[in-house]
Amino acid sequence: MRFRLSSFFLLCGTLAASLILAACTNPATTDVSKTAAVPGVLNPGSLDSSFPLHGISTRVVGGAQAHMALCPDGKILVASDFTKLGPAYVTGVARLSSVGAVDTGFHPQGTSEYDEAVALQSDGKILAGWPLVRLKTDGTQDTAFHTGTYSQYASFHALLVLPDDKILVGGNFQSYDGASRYNLVRLNSDGTLDTSFTVDMYGQFSIIYARASQADGKILVAGTKGTGHAGICRLDSSGNFDASFVPGTGIDSGAIQAVFAAADGAIFAGGTFTSFSGVASGGIVKLSSAGSVDKSFACPAVSESIKNALLAVSAFALGDGGKLYVGGCFDKVGSAPRANLARLNSDGSLDAAFDPGTIFGTGNLADCVSDLRLSGDGHLLVAGYSWYINSLPIVIARLNL
Numbered sequence: 001m002r003f004r005l006s007s008f009f010l011l012c013g014t015l016a017a018s019l020i021l022a023a024c025t026n027p028a029t030t031d032v033s034k035t036a037a038v039p040g041v042l043n044p045g046s047l048d049s050s051f052p053l054h055g056i057s058t059r060v061v062g063g064a065q066a067h068m069a070l071c072p073d074g075k076i077l078v079a080s081d082f083t084k085l086g087p088a089y090v091t092g093v094a095r096l097s098s099v100g101a102v103d104t105g106f107h108p109q110g111t112s113e114y115d116e117a118v119a120l121q122s123d124g125k126i127l128a129g130w131p132l133v134r135l136k137t138d139g140t141q142d143t144a145f146h147t148g149t150y151s152q153y154a155s156f157h158a159l160l161v162l163p164d165d166k167i168l169v170g171g172n173f174q175s176y177d178g179a180s181r182y183n184l185v186r187l188n189s190d191g192t193l194d195t196s197f198t199v200d201m202y203g204q205f206s207i208i209y210a211r212a213s214q215a216d217g218k219i220l221v222a223g224t225k226g227t228g229h230a231g232i233c234r235l236d237s238s239g240n241f242d243a244s245f246v247p248g249t250g251i252d253s254g255a256i257q258a259v260f261a262a263a264d265g266a267i268f269a270g271g272t273f274t275s276f277s278g279v280a281s282g283g284i285v286k287l288s289s290a291g292s293v294d295k296s297f298a299c300p301a302v303s304e305s306i307k308n309a310l311l312a313v314s315a316f317a318l319g320d321g322g323k324l325y326v327g328g329c330f331d332k333v334g335s336a337p338r339a340n341l342a343r344l345n346s347d348g349s350l351d352a353a354f355d356p357g358t359i360f361g362t363g364n365l366a367d368c369v370s371d372l373r374l375s376g377d378g379h380l381l382v383a384g385y386s387w388y389i390n391s392l393p394i395v396i397a398r399l400n401l
Helices: none
Strands: 066-072 074-082 091-096 118-120 126-127 132-135 155-161 167-172 183-188 208-214 221-224 232-235 258-262 267-271 283-285 312-320 324-329 341-344 368-374 377-385 394-401
Touching: 066 368, 066 377, 074 118, 074 377, 074 394, 118 155, 167 208, 167 221, 208 267, 221 258, 221 267, 258 394, 267 324, 267 341, 324 377
Parallel strands: 155 208, 208 258, 258 312, 312 368
Antiparallel strands: 066 074, 074 091, 118 126, 126 132, 155 167, 167 183, 208 221, 221 232, 258 267, 267 283, 267 312, 312 324, 324 341, 324 368, 368 377, 377 394
16 A cells, blocks of 8 residues: 655654755756856856765656755755665655765664655654654654554654644545544554544545645645635634634635745645636645735736646645745746746736756656745755656756745
8 A cells, every 4th residue: 555645744844755866966967058047146046066866776657756854954855755865774754965966874664665745843853754663863763752553544744743743634534543533643652643633634635645734733634625615614623613714615626735825924825726716826836824815915826738737736835025036847837948946926916037948857757846945045946756867867956046
């Protein structure tokens, strides 16, 4: 049985994909002409050549999701479907230095080649994979952490560490550790079931894909549209539905696959929908803290001409000046070509100055972007899946801003 993430879940703008090939060991394999270059100028969206690309070995046919977690010391954890990253034989999870070198001394235990989730607890211990395991900082498995059981054919798509180190898990399941839990469960910091969190999600979502934690401790939960919550709802810290959050009729169809809670209370949602509460949205919508559509944010529709049914917005990162980085599976924003990654201005219009070319959009049907992180040093970390260097797929890269 296989348990895997099928979409990107952001850690509320504070957390949240995998790794990239060591093309730096053979620079000739990387076609840097795929992004427009101006001599002596670091164009926004261009590949940061100082951050090596690492090829992966994988057993997955058709690509994978990849997710990241940033460590306090600047190191980068990446999780995806791989058994080797660059020179390191690692299964499911790898660690890179702040400049992209693979940590060959990090050997994760208890993980699988199907891992696509990774998150950090406050003590630096690492949560990874499905079944969920906890690793010590050196990669050895923490046997004090309880790994639960779940219903047959379960799938997991959302992992969020809350401020008190409790763990929120969302997906498509009916039970956890023998207790009835429909698509959403909260675990104590040691992995045991938090029996005080008993929210009933039956009928609300057929699958939960995304989650985010707000500054006030409230939790946004999103996924496929159910009978009760229009594709998105908000819970208080006890798991009760927040009646002050009113998203109206919500998405018209499809699912919300990414949600981001901004510091000012605004909420960004992305996915496979085309409208939200009757307002044309084209896969991206900005909501007020109360759940209503912010019509001042007018984003051109994202579209995918080749994969079509696989179209999705699955990752966000919010930068300086309110600029929004958007990742997923698409080849256009409005009429402008953008290969799975784009930057929007604060009013939702496309920022034409940021163009990553085909770094994560080579035309291969498996290409996608599933996680984004701003590194704080003028760069954007991008995780996903790409055949950019043509020999082995990459799962992480760093771009100039």
